[in-house]
Amino acid sequence: MKKLITDTLFISVGGFLTKIKGILFIPIIIAAVGLANYGAFVQIYANVKILIPFCALGLGMGFQRYASKIPSTDKYTLSLHFYSILIPSMMLGFIGTSILFFLSPYLNDWFLEGKHLLSLQVSSIMVFSNTCYTNVNKFLLGNKKFKLYSVLEFSYAFIPYLGFVIGSAWEQDIFYGILYYSLLDLLIAMIFFLHLAKDFSIVSPSLKILKQYFQFSYPLAISNIEGGLLSKADRYFISYFLGVEMLGAYNIVHRIVDIITFISVPIRKQIMSYLPKIWDQNYKEESLSMIKSSLFIFLVVSIGLLSYLIFYFEAILDLFVGKTIEIENLKLLVFFLGLAAVFSGVKVFYYLVVRLKNTTKQELFFQFAGMLLNVILNYFLIPIYGLIGAASATCVSYFLIIILLNFFHKINLDYSFLLNVISVIIFAITFFVVSRLIVPEGIISFIVSSCLSSALFGLLSFYSKRKFIKQVTTEIKQYKIMVKSIKKIKST
Known part of the structure; x- marks a missing residue:
């Protein structure tokens, strides 16, 4: 561990x-x-x-x-x-x-x-x-x-x-x-x-190995192509309809908000490097349980980061980027881009199940549905709503993919899981309250307000989810026991 x-x-x-x-x-x-x-x-x-x-x-x-x-x-x-x-x-x-x-x-x-x-x-x-x-x-x-x-x-x-x-x-x-x-x-x-x-x-x-990898990965390759269009279609439509200067402003917000996804990377990469061993030995329920626990950890961190950015983004922009950049409806833009980042992270955990099942061809359908909707929405929304149209198009497209994934590849997200997520969203109100009590106008007030709101959110989430944290540690120990048992079987 x-x-x-x-x-x-x-x-x-x-x-x-x-x-x-x-x-x-x-x-x-x-x-x-x-x-x-x-x-x-x-x-x-x-x-x-x-x-x-x-x-x-x-x-x-x-x-x-x-x-x-x-x-x-x-x-x-x-x-x-x-x-x-x-x-x-x-x-x-x-x-x-x-x-x-x-x-x-x-x-x-x-x-x-x-x-x-x-x-x-x-x-x-x-x-x-x-x-x-x-x-x-x-x-x-x-x-x-x-x-x-x-x-x-x-x-x-x-x-x-x-x-x-x-x-x-x-x-x-x-x-x-x-x-x-x-x-x-x-x-x-x-x-x-x-x-x-x-x-x-x-x-x-070895041509044999290349064929083996290609049979597994070509659906992922097409899915990644579709994913590239899904995640970058807004850039092309913004530069085409609004110009490269607006694209620059949009990318600044996107860059900062994309911090939300950073925690999904180590979780996803660790899981995909370890779980195939126990999944292939028919420990499927245990594998799904670990994916669900990892998804919850991601949601706690991402909900906290999204809430923080919504209420502190203007201060971040003023202090670290400069007041020369003015973006209309900034909070709404941050909300849509942040929610899209959260949905994108959630999608990754469902894709772990798809890949463990070796049903990677299905990713083509999910990615294509999201990509097609994203291209259509960007084409119609950006000329009317500008950057907000681009962000909302991406957000809706990722949400559609999650709905489809949950229908075909459930991770057993029960009512207890959903109630835990709702409680985390409620705890995130601390960012709004603290940002109003200690307005982040200067560097000192920004640091104090940021640290206090983050600490309160972290303490509330940790204290209320102690049982869940124990469950995660137990699952990790169980995983180690399963791996040892597999090794013993192979050695005999």
Whole structure:
């Protein structure tokens, strides 16, 4: 249990630092190149990210499903899995880089007002490095190297972004920022690939293993493509209808609010690396119980963060970003984007069940339904309601996916679970009360008010849910016992 907790905390800290890095440097970027150019960078990076699922093909998820069950001492088998997936991934990444490079003139005219062709072409390098990174980090998770994974995640997210900040600020031009970002992105991805490769003998890729992974992951790949359109469709419609400056303002709010999802990452990645062993031994009820407990932990943290951001967001914007950025209906925008982040996190826990059941093809249906609704709503709502239309479209789309998932793949969320969630929502009122009693107008009052409201919410949630916390610890102990029993069976 100690290892589980330390690994989770390690991934959480790395994930949290990764999330806030985009917030900390926003004032520097905007001061150097302006809000419109920051919005252009957001659009350029969105072009890169939307291509990654096409190139990565979700193959890395197979590492968690299959390689996680291979003993660490079996180097030859691990080598086969390693090279059979990562070499094809690199080839696909190179193809993706070429595609983005040749599409750049058209994307530049449609979404960037014809001003950033060179930046778009340079950014195509990141398709290759992102594809490599996407599958390398899943190999680390499959081998339960959570601390090294956290170092990779933090380095890959922070160092290239820092290069973008320095390049943009020093040269007063996002082209140099994107150039530094792309080169550092490639460098770090290659360093970690070579670091892993040195522990394995070079073997010829196995077509059989590639087919096995592809059969498992191709529905996930299509689902990830649909998920990319689901999560990034609003960026394209905003830049097309409202311009890149409004996209820049929207992304600032989105960046800050997206902190809500950080806690779902370590929980999800730990569970998917451990649960396949006991699920495949027919401990299905126990597995679902652990997923339900993890979902509740996520909801407690995410509800608290969402409530905090709703009532403290204006103070955060004034203190850390600058008063030059004015956004209409800010609280409503934060609410819709925050609720979308919560729904997105909840969706992840249902997808764990889908993947444990090996029914990954069904993800295509769920993602497609959400993507289609999101595209339609964005098209009609953004011209009328602006940024609020984009945020509400994303929120409604994720909610639809949860409804469908709950219908086909229940996690046994009983009335007790729902009552516990409602009580947490009630406790979140403390953020409203404290923010009114201690108005966060300056840095001192902001710190005092934030700490007091967060402490009250945490104490109320912890004190009232002591029995549930004991249940979670009991489940973790039961898991360890089940794993030991499986090992004994295999040894005999």
